Amino acid sequence: MPSSSEQTRKTSMAIWRGLKCRCPQCGQGWLFHHYLEQVEHCAVCGEPLAYYRVGLILPLLVITVLGHVIGLVMLEMELRGAGSPLVYLYVLVPLAIIVPLAILPSCKGAIIGLLWAHGWSDEQDR
Numbered sequence: 397m398p399s400s401s402e403q404t405r406k407t408s409m410a411i412w413r414g415l416k417c418r419c420p421q422c423g424q425g426w427l428f429h430h431y432l433e434q435v436e437h438c439a440v441c442g443e444p445l446a447y448y449r450v451g452l453i454l455p456l457l458v459i460t461v462l463g464h465v466i467g468l469v470m471l472e473m474e475l476r477g478a479g480s481p482l483v484y485l486y487v488l489v490p491l492a493i494i495v496p497l498a499i500l501p502s503c504k505g506a507i508i509g510l511l512w513a514h515g516w517s518d519e520q521d522r
């Protein structure tokens with residue numbers, strides 16, 4: 397039986413705070429030590445965050461977003477007549493490297509926010 401505080405957690409707010417790489421509860425503390433290293437507890441409110449593990453959902457989400465971005469760019473380039481192999485090499489290869497690196501922390505934060513909002517942690521496994 398979830399407690400009343402768990403019931404009032406707003407999923408969209410938690411995901412939004414996670415997208416900003418912030419604590420899903422208070423929205424002020426950082427979710428990550430470094431690039432993708434998750435903190436044990438929020439430095440501001442003390443919420444335990446270490447048990448929310450994203451697993452294989454993160455690469456699935458990043459690949460899905462990246463596939464749509466690359467696909468739209470390729471379609472746009474073909475429609476404009478700029479679809480040569482060299483342009484693909486100079487535009488799409490850097491894009492395929494930069495976009496995932498840029499969106500990884502936000503995607504991981506959003507997934508942590510979703511897990512936190514629903515209480516889906518692996519704390520019971522320990």
Ligand SMILES: [Zn+2]
Nearest residue numbers: 419422438441
């Ligand atoms: Zn917090």
